[in-house]
Each structure stands twice: as structure tokens, then as C-alpha cells.
Amino acid sequence: MKYNRNVYQALMMISQFGINMLVPIFLCTFSGIFLDRLLGTSFLAVTLFFAGALAGFTNVFRFAKKIYETPPQTRRRSARTENGAGAGNAPAAGETDAKKEAE
Numbered sequence: 001m002k003y004n005r006n007v008y009q010a011l012m013m014i015s016q017f018g019i020n021m022l023v024p025i026f027l028c029t030f031s032g033i034f035l036d037r038l039l040g041t042s043f044l045a046v047t048l049f050f051a052g053a054l055a056g057f058t059n060v061f062r063f064a065k066k067i068y069e070t071p072p073q074t075r076r077r078s079a080r081t082e083n084g085a086g087a088g089n090a091p092a093a094g095e096t097d098a099k100k101e102a103e
Helices: 005-039 044-069 072-083 093-102
Strands: none
Touching: 005 044
16 A cells, blocks of 8 residues: 555644644643642633633744745755755756766
8 A cells, every 4th residue: 555645744734733733722721720729819821821822823823834935846855855865956966077078
């Protein structure tokens, strides 16, 4: 069975969106609950929940902006470069010498 790399990349991107949104919300909410119990107040959990939601939305917005600013071909090349499979448009070591000799 052949695995489709695009499907896995899409699933990875969707999970990154979820993590980028949920982690700040949970951290801020639990911090607010802890501070409410510690200080005897009742408003910090709600306030920090909304602060976490704002931070999560900001993270998702930045992530989406970065994805859509780079062209698809560049994204594929950078993924191959990170994996060590090549540098995209950069010629191999032997190609530059062969082109110079042909001219």
C-alpha cells in the first residue's frame, strides 16, 4: 500500500492548528483556577481563559499566515532540504563544471 505524503502533511497541519489553539487556553485556564484558589478570588479563571483564547488565536493566525505566504513549491523544497534529500534548484556539484565546459 502506497502512502500519500500529502495526506500526512495535511493531518500534521490540522493537529498543529489544534495544539496551537488548545495549549494556551488550557494553561491559562488552569493557571487562573490555581490563582483563584490561592488568592480567594473568582474572576481570574475567566479572565485568563479569554487571554489564552486570544493567545491561541494569535498562534493559529501566525501559523496560517506563514503557511499561505510561502508558495507550495518552496514548502516542498524546504521539506526535502530539511530531510537532506537535496536543495531544490541548487545544482549538484558536477553540474556546474559540466555547464562551464559546455560553454
